[in-house]
Amino acid sequence: MKEEKIDTKKIIKQYDKYVIGNYSRLPLVFVRGQGSYVWDADGKRYLDMFPGWAVSGLGHCPQPVVEAIRKQAGELIHMDNTFYTVPQGRLARLISKKSFGGKSFFCNSGTEAVEAALKLARLATPEKKYRYITALGSFHGRTFAALTATAQSKHHQGLSPLLPGFSYVPFNDVSALEETFDDEVAAVLLEPIQGEGGINVASDEFLIKAAELCRQHNALLILDEVQSGMGRTGKWFAYQHTPIEPDIITMAKSLGGGVAIGGICASPQVAEALKPGTHASTFGGNPLAAAAAVAAIEMIDSEGLLARAAELGRHIMTRLAAMKEKFDCISDLRGRGLMIGIELDIPGAQLVNACLQKGLRINCTHETVLRFMPPLTATEEQIDQALDILETVMTESVPAIRSAAEPE
Numbered sequence: 001m002k003e004e005k006i007d008t009k010k011i012i013k014q015y016d017k018y019v020i021g022n023y024s025r026l027p028l029v030f031v032r033g034q035g036s037y038v039w040d041a042d043g044k045r046y047l048d049m050f051p052g053w054a055v056s057g058l059g060h061c062p063q064p065v066v067e068a069i070r071k072q073a074g075e076l077i078h079m080d081n082t083f084y085t086v087p088q089g090r091l092a093r094l095i096s097k098k099s100f101g102g103k104s105f106f107c108n109s110g111t112e113a114v115e116a117a118l119k120l121a122r123l124a125t126p127e128k129k130y131r132y133i134t135a136l137g138s139f140h141g142r143t144f145a146a147l148t149a150t151a152q153s154k155h156h157q158g159l160s161p162l163l164p165g166f167s168y169v170p171f172n173d174v175s176a177l178e179e180t181f182d183d184e185v186a187a188v189l190l191e192p193i194q195g196e197g198g199i200n201v202a203s204d205e206f207l208i209k210a211a212e213l214c215r216q217h218n219a220l221l222i223l224d225e226v227q228s229g230m231g232r233t234g235k236w237f238a239y240q241h242t243p244i245e246p247d248i249i250t251m252a253k254s255l256g257g258g259v260a261i262g263g264i265c266a267s268p269q270v271a272e273a274l275k276p277g278t279h280a281s282t283f284g285g286n287p288l289a290a291a292a293a294v295a296a297i298e299m300i301d302s303e304g305l306l307a308r309a310a311e312l313g314r315h316i317m318t319r320l321a322a323m324k325e326k327f328d329c330i331s332d333l334r335g336r337g338l339m340i341g342i343e344l345d346i347p348g349a350q351l352v353n354a355c356l357q358k359g360l361r362i363n364c365t366h367e368t369v370l371r372f373m374p375p376l377t378a379t380e381e382q383i384d385q386a387l388d389i390l391e392t393v394m395t396e397s398v399p400a401i402r403s404a405a406e407p408e
């Protein structure tokens with residue numbers, strides 16, 4: 001069969017004409033992915049250390065997930081939630097076993113998971129409780145409640161008034177949390193590691209205080225594990241590195257091994273409040289996405305990827321610590337497992353673009369934080385190769401970026 005030659009310029013033109021321009025896209029068309037690599041339409045290969053914005057946590061097209069999708073697609077792609085299907089029950093059981101014995105509700109994205117958690121918190125607590133506390137620098141999604149919970153004003157522009165009842169406290173500020181709490185708080189919503197906010201790890205002290213205040217005031221603790229969950233940090237969920245247990249966790253991104261699926265897991269007692277008619281999702285927990293997620297979870301187990309994420313994370317941090325000695329523009333290194341941030345004292349976007357030119361994909365968030373979230377399946381050689389490219393790019397580009405950033 002003759003393969004069709006893909007014309008990058010033509011595809012971009014098509015987007016310009018027909019796709020809403022709400023993303024600033026780089027001018028590359030990707031056509032294939034396998035493991036830690038993706039290929040563009042011209043056949044150039046890229047080492048992907050930020051696959052699918054943390055969705056492809058098991059790399060591109062992981063074999064067990066591909067097979068599960070193929071099998072399920074041939075049996076039953078979709079069935080509505082009026083009935084039972086096999087994959088959804090299996091997935092909920094696995095999540096319950098991997099977390100705190102809770103019950104799940106499934107949807108299709110992170111923002112929907114956050115919406116479900118926020119609604120559940122209201123439904124599971126007395127009616128007068130309507131307030132939520134979230135942290136500055138957080139990111140929880142783009143639908144209205146999740147957006148209001150997202151305490152970064154740049155995302156709010158042009159959209160006020162937002163939902164009432166949300167208060168923001170500085171991340172890891174225990175006293176601010178205490179001062180903001182009262183009996184009208186229904187829930188505290190926190191990321192155990194802020195992703196979009198620049199890879200900021202919640203302190204144990206902050207999480208313990210949040211859990212304690214929630215208990216005292218009969219409020220719920222929701223942890224947003226959309227980015228930090230599913231083995232990314234070396235444990236199934238990032239909260240498992242801490243002494244606390246949440247009432248609800250949210251999940252999405254890599255849950256489906258690349259397929260769109262989101263969900264929450266809530267303690268059985270809290271979950272009771274989501275009764276028929278209170279919340280729903282037409283596609284939520286459909287057989288195709290649920291089968292992919294089951295395969296993804298089983299793959300993490302069978303390939304020992306939790307231990308691997310922890311081990312690779314240590315390796316990366318050791319190498320980055322050496323780079324920090326060499327490059328004075330690196331001001332901090334943060335993260336856990338394979339969720340890593342490199343804080344710079346210069347803007348990071350140019351470095352990301354220069355890496356891309358050399359066939360490496362990384363990300364920059366919060367202007368100055370390079371984000372490294374390799375697939376859990378990456379090899380040590382691939383990681384070393386990526387860090388070698390980054391090191392070369394920094395040697396070549398940092399002086400020019402610094403002098404351009406300095407005032408005349």
Ligand SMILES: Cc1ncc(COP(=O)(O)O)c(C=O)c1O
Binds near residue numbers: 140142195196
């Ligand atoms: C912690 C967190 N929560 C929620 C979301 C929203 O997820 P989605 O884009 O799937 O709606 C994101 C997305 O980056 C996230 O990082």
